[in-house]
Amino acid sequence: MQIAPATVQALADLFAQGATNKAAVRALGIDKDTAARYRARLGFGPAKQPTPANRSTLTLAEKWQTYVRPVEGDHMEWTGRRRNNGGTMVFTHHSREYTARSVAFYVRTGRKPVGKVTAECEYPGCVAPQCVEDDPGRTRSRGQYAAVVGLATPLTECTNGHSTAEHRRYDRDGRPYCAACHAATDARRKAAA
Ligand SMILES: [Zn+2]
Ligand SMILES: [Zn+2]
Structure with a gap:
């Protein structure tokens, strides 16, 4: 125009x-x-968008805090919403949906998680910041556990030739597995379904 x-x-x-x-x-x-x-x-940057009247004045972490309840043993329960009846624990802040655990991770570390965030403790549905880990954190802590219980493997490649430095992960019991092989098996299963 x-x-x-x-x-x-x-x-x-x-x-x-x-x-x-x-x-x-x-x-x-x-x-x-x-x-x-x-x-x-004309060289103008983006204009400041007007603040909607009902916009929460809480920060992301403060909003998260309103949905958690401390339980025995320093764990925390989620009292907020779950996706599709009993699914992923989530909440909304400033029109964006966040998962309870990714924000728990952010509360502890001050940064965004890499990959999926899981609770590494035994308390079901725990969302306590000190109990959650992202992909690299989980690999590190489970790897340390694997070493302690004698399950660490000296191999540098899996049986299919994937580098263990890059693809090795551990289950909760410290048993090592190859993430690349897991992903390939999952893809085959989905293709066959
Ligand atoms: Zn916990
Ligand atoms: Zn592999």
């Missing part, structure tokens, strides 16, 4: 006042692609 120099000027004024693209579209009767293109061309 071509717009007149006067409209470009009006647009620049609106952007300078902090208007969103949507507001500029409404005020000047231009389309939203044009508004976005001129925002970039």
